[in-house]
Amino acid sequence: MSPANSREVLMDPIEESHVEDNENKFIDALKTPNFNSYQYTLVRDQFRKPRTVEVITHLKLFKAFRVLKKRVLGETDQDTEHEDATKLKTWQVFMTMSIRRFIIFINALYSKIKDEPTEKSRYVAFNQIMDSLIPPLDVLMVWHSLSLNSAFFHDVMTRSEFTEFLGYPFPWSAINEAVHNYSFEYLPSWNLQKNYISVLRDAGYETDGFHLDSMDTLLVVDVYCPSCSRLLAEGVDMSNSQNTGFADYGFSTKIGKKQTECKCSGLSDISHDVLRKLQLCKDIDDEKPLVGCVERNLLSSRDLSSLRDVLKYLLTNHPEYTVVQIAQEAFKRVKDPVSERVFAKNYVFLNLIHCTVSHATIQVHRDLVTAIVRQEQFMHDILKVRLLHDSEIVDTIKQSMVKYTNFISMHSEDKNVLLYPTLEIDMILKTTQLSNPATINVFYQRTSHMFIQESDLEVAFPETLAKYSKKFEHYAVTCGCALCQALKKPHRVKVDSFWKKTIGVIRGNKGTTGEGEQTIIRPISLTHPSLNYCWFSRNSFSTNYEDGFIKEHIIYSGVCVNSPFVSPIEIEK
Template identity: 25%
Template structure:
C-alpha cells in the first residue's frame, strides 16, 4: 500500500474515470485499472483515531520501488526536471520561499543553467514539451494516437474511431500534417510554449489547407471531430505531467468534497443504513436522468455524489454499471463553472421532483457534532464513509445487468498487460485488431 498522500492522488485520479481509463489503456496498465481502490486493506490500516498507519513492510516496499521516502519532509529539497529545449536534467527546488518560483509554487519558473540553452522552464513550456513528445510518438513507426483520441465520444475504446475516414481521428491526422511547423513554431525556442502551438494550429485551421488537401475524405469538421480536437488539447493545457489530467487540481477539488462530507458527519448518524439506502435509490434515478437527458448537465446532491464516488472506486464495476444503464462510460466532471452549475442544479431539482414527486435536495446532517480534526483526518473520515457504503449489502434492485457495489471474486483471472493494445495509425486495419483489445477493458463475465 502507498503512503496517504499517494492514496489521495490515486483516489482523485480514479474519480476522473475516463482519464483514468485512458491513461491505463495507453500504457498497458489494465490490471491496475481493474484493481480499484482496496478498501478492505485501507480500512485495516486506519485506527480508531482515524490515523493511517502503514506497516513497515509497506514502507520498505514503497521506498525500494520508488526510491522515495514515505514522509515528504524526508525527501530531497529539489527534483530533477528535463529542460523543455535541451532535455538536460535541471535540479528545481520544490518550493522557493523568496519568490514562490519552486516546482510546487504558484509562480513556478526556472531557467536552464546550460549556458548554450537558457530556456525558460515553467508550466507552459513543459506542457509544450509534453505535446511534442506525444507528437513524436504519433509520427514514429508505432503511431501511438494522441491522448484524448483513444476513447470515443462515449468514453469507450472503439476500433471504429481508428478508421482513417472517421473525423474522431482528425487531431492525429492534422498534427501529422503540421508536424514540422508544430515542432518549430514560436518566435524564440527558449520561451516557446503551448500557446505557440495553438496559434500555429489556428492559422492552419482558418486557412482550411488541411481539409482541402485530400488527405482526409471529408471537407468539413463535424461535431465529433471538434470534440475530439478539444479533448486532445485539454490533455496538455497547463498540464506538464504524464497524465491526461492535472492531478494537483484534481486532489484540491476533491479536498473540498472531503471537507463537506466530514462536516456532515454521516459516519456517526444513527440512521446510517437508511441514509445509504436512500442515497443509492436516488443515485439510480440520477443515472436514469443522465441517460434520458443526454444534452443536459445533471448535477448530483452530496449524498448522490458519495454513492457515485464509491462506485467509481471500482472501475470495472463502474464501467459495467454505466454502460449497461446509459450505453456510455459516464465521466465525472468536477470543473464545471459555478454559473452553469447553479442553473443545472436548479433544473435537476425541478425535473427530479416532477419525475418522482420527491424533493431532490434536502438537509441530512447527523445530530452528532463534528470533532475537531485535521485535513488529513478528514480524508480518513471520507475513507470511512466510503467503507460503510462498500461493506453494507443493500437490498435495492439496482439493475440486473450490473450490481452497484459488486466485489471482484478473489479467483478472478487477471489480464495480461499485452491485452491492452492501441491500434497505431497507419497500422493494421482497426477492424482486424486482435480479439481482446477493446474487449479486454470490459469486466470479466464473472464480475
Template identity: 20%
Template structure:
C-alpha cells in the same frame, strides 16, 4: 409525494433489493460497506492535512522551502505527493505486485490521496491514460485490488503499515514511506531541457518563487550551446505534445491524450488517428524531408513559437472545444493527462464539506446505515434518470446541458468511480454509455443546470429533487446524513427524505469544483434568483400548493453546486477530418494552455 414525518424517532425505511435503471433491474451497484470505506479514507486525508499544518516544526525542515501560509503549504505538500505518486506508478510492475495482498502493496496515504483524485477528475482521463500509457498498466491491476478492498479500508487504514508494505514502497521508489519525513528531504527535481535534453536539477521551492512546485516556475538550461530560453510548465508540456505527435510506434502511446476514448467507445483508434492527422496537417507540422524524430520535434516546437496555445489558431474552428480539451492535457511534463495537484486541491474542498456535515467517519449504527441506504437509492434513480427518454430529448435539444447531483448522490457516485472497471462496465450495460463528470465548471452554468436538474427530476419521478430549500449546507449537525423514512406504498417512497430540516439539507448541491470567474456578479445573480425562488415557494406553501418544507435561510449561505454529471448522448461522427463537438462544457487544468473567455476555462468537446 410529500416527505413523510418522523414522529417516533425510529426508521421504517425498507431498502430495495433491486433498482430499475432504464429497462433493466439490478442489485445495488454500490453498497454501504463501500461507502463507509470511502468515508474513512476521506477521514485519513483530513488527518494528513492536519499533520501538514505543523510540518514546519519538523526537526529537518528548511523553513524557506516550506510556505508560511497554510493554504500554500498544503499545495506544496500536494505537489510533492504527486511526485511520489509518479514514482510509484513507474516502479510497480507485475513481478512486484502479482500474488500479493493489497495490504502489503498499498502506498502511503499521500499517494493514495493523489490516486483518489486522479480517478475522480474526471474519470475518463484516468481510464484513457491507463490504456495509453504503458507505465500505468500495473496501476490498472492494483486498482482492481483497491476497489475490492473498499469495504475493508476502515480496518486497513486503521492499522499501522505492515513491514511488507513499507518495504515494498521503499524498495520500489527509493523514498521514505512517511510522507512528512520524505517531504523535508526533497529539494530538487530532475528535468530535461525541452531543446537539448540536458538534465537540469530544478529546485522544488525557491525564495524567489521560481521553484518547480511554485506558480512562478521558471529555469534556464545551463548548457551554453542551448538557446537562452526560460523553461516553464508550458514549454515542458509542448515538448510532451510534440513527442506524442511524432511518435508512431504502433502502440496506444502514439495517439494524443483525450483522442481515444468516447462515451460510446473505450478505444476508437480510427478517430484518434484522424484527430492527430488533422492537427499535424492544419498546423503545418508535416515532417520536413530528411529529418530525425528529434529534429521533427524541435521543428514543431519552433513552428508554434514555443507556445501550445498558438496551435489553436491553425485548427478548424468548429472543433475548437475538442482541440482545446486535448491540448489542455499537455500543461506540463508529467505523464498524466490531468493536472493532479489542482485535482487533489479541488477534491479536498469536497471532503472538507463532507466533514463539516458529519459524513466523514460515520459510526456503525442502524440510523446511519439507513442514511447511506437512502443515498444509494437516490444514486440509482439518478442513473435511471440519465437514460430516460425525457432526459435524452432534453440532451438532444440542448447539447450544452448537463445535470448536477446533490451531495448525497455524489458520495455514492464517487465511490462507484473508485471501482473503475466495475463503473465502466455498469455504465455500458445499464446506461449505454460512459458517464463522466467535468472537473471545473463555471458557477453560472452550474446554477442554471441545477435548476434544469430539479425540473427534469420532478417531471421524471413526480417528486422533488432537492428538499433542503437553502443555498448551502446547514451548520454542522452530527446527524446531517440521517434520512428516517416511513414505509410508503408508493414505489418511489425510497427516494423521498423525511420531513425534517436537518435531514432534508442533505439533498442540497455543493460547490467543491465550481469555478467563479466574477465572484461579485455570480453571488449577486445567484442570490437574486434564490430569493425569488424562495419567495415563490413560501407563497405556494401558504396556499397549500407545494409539499416542500421551506427552511429558514441562514446567514453565510451562498449559492453552491456540485460537479456536473456528464451524460453524453450525441453520436461522435468524424467528418471532414475531425470530430464534431457533442455535449460541451468547460474543462481546464490548473495550468490552462488557453482560454476563450479569459476565465481560464476551456471548452469540453465530446471525445
C-alpha cells in the same frame, strides 16, 4: 530506513466531543466487513454497486485525508474556512511531491510486470503485488483523485498499456484496517509498508521512508527531458521566494547545453512552457495517440492526422512560439472544435510532474494538483454534514443507494440535460467509480468533465430536484444528513407547491419597527447539492485567451486558483 509503524495517535477534538453522544455507530457496521473488492479482480467486466462498508470506509478515508492535511500544515485546531497564502502554497507543494511519489509508484509497478509473457500472467502478477502492499496516504490521495477523473484515468492507462492498474479496484479493505476508527490516523501494518518500499527499490527508485506528512526538509528535484529522459537540471528547488521553483508558476532555471538528437539539444534554460513543448514534440512523434484522444474517441479522426502535421511544422519552424501561440496558429489551419478543446485541455495546461522522475515510462500530463483540490471541495462538504457520525448511518447509506439508482436512470432518459447530484448521491457515485474503475457508467465520464459557470448551479440543481421529485415521488429529495432530517416537516409537502417556492434564502429588510433582518430557509435549501461536478470561475478573473480555449479555474478556500499551478500571485485580495 525501515518504514515507520508507530505514529502518535491523538483523538481529533471534533470526534472526541461526540464519542459520548453515541455517534460512532459506523464502527459497529465495520465489525463484520464484507467488501466486494475481493471479487472485482476476478470479474473485471461486471459492474457492481458498492457495499455499505465501502461507503463507510470512503468516509473514513476523507477523515484521514483531513488529518494528513492538518499535520502537513501544522494545524491543531479545527479547519478554517480560508487559508492564507503561505498555507495554500505549502499544501500545493506537498501535493506536487505526493503526485511525484504516485508517478514513481505506478512506474515501479509497471516495471515489475511489463516483461510477463502473457496478458493473464501480467494480471496475476500485478494483483499479487497489489494485494501485498498499501500505498502511503498521500499516494492514495493522488490515486483517489486520478480515478475520479475517469476519462483521463482511462486515457493515461490505455495509452501507457497499463490496463492492469486501470482495472484494479480501490483497496477498501486494506484502507479500513489502516485508518484508526477514532483518531483517523493512517496506520497500515509494517509488512504492507515494507512491501511497498521494496517494490520501489526493486525498480531502482530511492525512497526516504513510507510516510510523507511534513515539509520540514529542503525539497529539491532533478528535472528530465520528457522525450529522451536526459537530465536537464539537477537540484532544482521545488519552490522558492523568487517564484522560480518547479512547483511555482514562474519556474525557470539555467541548464548546461548539450548536443543530442532530441529537441532538448542546445537549450540553455527551461521553464514550464519549454517542458510542455518538449512533451508535445514527443507525443507528436510517438505512435501513441495524442493525450485526450482515447477518452474522446478521436483515434480515427482525419483532422487528427492533419493536426499532427501542422503542430510538427509549427514546433520546427517557430521555436519562439509558446504552447498557447502554437495552439492558436494550429487551429486557424485545422478547423476542428472537438480537437481544439481536447488539445487545450491536455496540452495548454500541462503540469509535467513526471519530468522530475527519471525514465518515467508512464507519464501523467494533466494537472493532478487541481484534481486533488477539486475532490477536496467535495470532501469538505460531505464531512461538514457529518454523515459518518449519523446514528442511522447504515440505513442512510442504503436509502442513498436507492436515490443513486434513481438518479442514474434519470440520466439515461435525459442524456443531453445536465443533472446535479446531491451530496449523498455523489458519495455513492464516487465510491462506485473507485470500486469499478474499468467499468464505471458513462454518465460520470460525461458530466464530470463539463465546463460550466458557477451561476448555472442556480438553475441546474433545482431542475434536477424537480425532475427527480416528479419521477420518484415516493422518495424524499432532501439529504439524509442529521441537519436535513431534523429540519424536515413531519407531513409531506405536495410536490407542486414545494417547487413553486422561492429557492434558497430570502432576507427581509429592516422594518420601521427597527427589527433585525429576518432569514427564511425554504425547503429546497435543505438538500445539499454536490458542487464537485463543476469548474468554477469568477467573473472578475481576467483572461488573455478569448479564442475558445478552455481556461479552467476553481474556487478553493476563497481563492481563485488558475490551473495548472497554485501561486500566491493569483490570490485575489
